[in-house]
Amino acid sequence: MNELHRNLADRIVRHIRTSDMAEGQHLTEASLQDLLGISRQPIRSALAMLAEQGILERVPNKGYFLRNLVTRADSVVPSDETSEEGVYLRIADDRLSRLLPDRVSENDLMRRYGVSRPGLRRTLTRISAEGWIERNEGRGWTFAALIDSVDAYRECYELRQVIEVHGLRCPGFRLDRTVLADLRRRQEMVAEGGWQRLSQMELFETNSEFHEGLAALSGNRFLQNTVQKLNHLRRLVEYRQTLNITQVLGQNAEHLGILDALDAGDTARAADLMFEHLGRAKDRKARAEMF
Known part of the structure; x- marks a missing residue:
C-alpha cells in the first residue's frame, strides 16, 4: 500500500x-x-x-x-504510534513538553520515532504547512515559536477576545444562513456523540473551524487570516485540551449558544457571548500543568 x-x-x-x-x-x-x-x-x-x-x-x-x-x-484512521498520524501526535506532544530542541535533524527524528525518511518528511511537510516548523536552508528543521507557556496562552486568548468579538461587530459582518447551518451541524454532531468518535485532532479542527467560520463572515480578510494564524499557534496545547471531555462539551454548548443568538439575528448578543466564551476558556485552560 x-x-x-x-x-x-x-x-x-x-x-x-x-x-x-x-x-x-x-x-x-x-x-x-x-x-x-x-x-x-x-x-x-x-x-x-x-x-x-x-x-x-x-x-x-x-x-x-x-x-x-x-x-x-x-x-482507516491509524492508531499505531509509528503511523504518520501517531508520529505527528508524538512530535507535537514532545515539542510541547520541551523534549525536542529548537533545531532537529531528520536522522535524529527517524531514530527517535522509528519511521522511514519518506514518511517522516511527509509528516514534517504537514507540520510546516501548519506553521510550527520550518526547513533550514542547509540541513535539518527548526521549530517556530509557539504558545508554550501559561502567559503566552493567556495573552493569545486575550487577543482573541479583541479580534473575534470585533469580527462579530464589524459593519461588514453578514449573517450567511448556509454557513451558520453548516457550523451548527458540526457542533451538534460533537454534542450528540461526536466527542466520543472524533480524535484529538478532529475535535480541535471542529473547534477551530467554528471560530474561523465566524471570522470569515466578518468581511475583513485580515481579521480572518489572524484568527487562522492564532489557531495554528495554539494547535499543540489544544490537542491536550481535547482529552478533557467535560471541557470539550462545555465549549461546545457555548458555541451552540453563540449560534442561537446569530440565528435570531442578535449579533450584539452573539458578540457578548463570544467575549464570555473566550474569557472562560482562558480561565479554564491557562494552567501551569498544561506545560
Whole structure:
C-alpha cells in the first residue's frame, strides 16, 4: 500500500468525519484538491483505496459517494504510534513538553520515532504547512515559536477576545444562513456523540473551524487570516485540551449558544457571548500543568 495514498485517505476520512457528512454525499476530486493542496492523481488513488475498503462507492461517470463511514472509520484512521498520524501526535506532544530542541535533524527524528525518511518528511511537510516548523536552508528543521507557556496562552486568548468579538461587530459582518447551518451541524454532531468518535485532532479542527467560520463572515480578510494564524499557534496545547471531555462539551454548548443568538439575528448578543466564551476558556485552560 502506497504510504502517500494511505496518508491522503486518512486525511479525507478526517474531513468526512469533522464535516459530519451524510451517507450518499458526493466527494469530488476538485474540492479535495483545494482542501489537501495536492494534485488530482494521488487524490484519485486515495479515493479508490477508500472505495476498496467500503467507505466510498464509485459510480461510473459520476465519481465517489460516501457509504457507511461510522462502522469502518477505525480501520482507516491509524492508531499505531509509528503511523504518520501517531508520529505527528508524538512530535507535537514532545515539542510541547520541551523534549525536542529548537533545531532537529531528520536522522535524529527517524531514530527517535522509528519511521522511514519518506514518511517522516511527509509528516514534517504537514507540520510546516501548519506553521510550527520550518526547513533550514542547509540541513535539518527548526521549530517556530509557539504558545508554550501559561502567559503566552493567556495573552493569545486575550487577543482573541479583541479580534473575534470585533469580527462579530464589524459593519461588514453578514449573517450567511448556509454557513451558520453548516457550523451548527458540526457542533451538534460533537454534542450528540461526536466527542466520543472524533480524535484529538478532529475535535480541535471542529473547534477551530467554528471560530474561523465566524471570522470569515466578518468581511475583513485580515481579521480572518489572524484568527487562522492564532489557531495554528495554539494547535499543540489544544490537542491536550481535547482529552478533557467535560471541557470539550462545555465549549461546545457555548458555541451552540453563540449560534442561537446569530440565528435570531442578535449579533450584539452573539458578540457578548463570544467575549464570555473566550474569557472562560482562558480561565479554564491557562494552567501551569498544561506545560
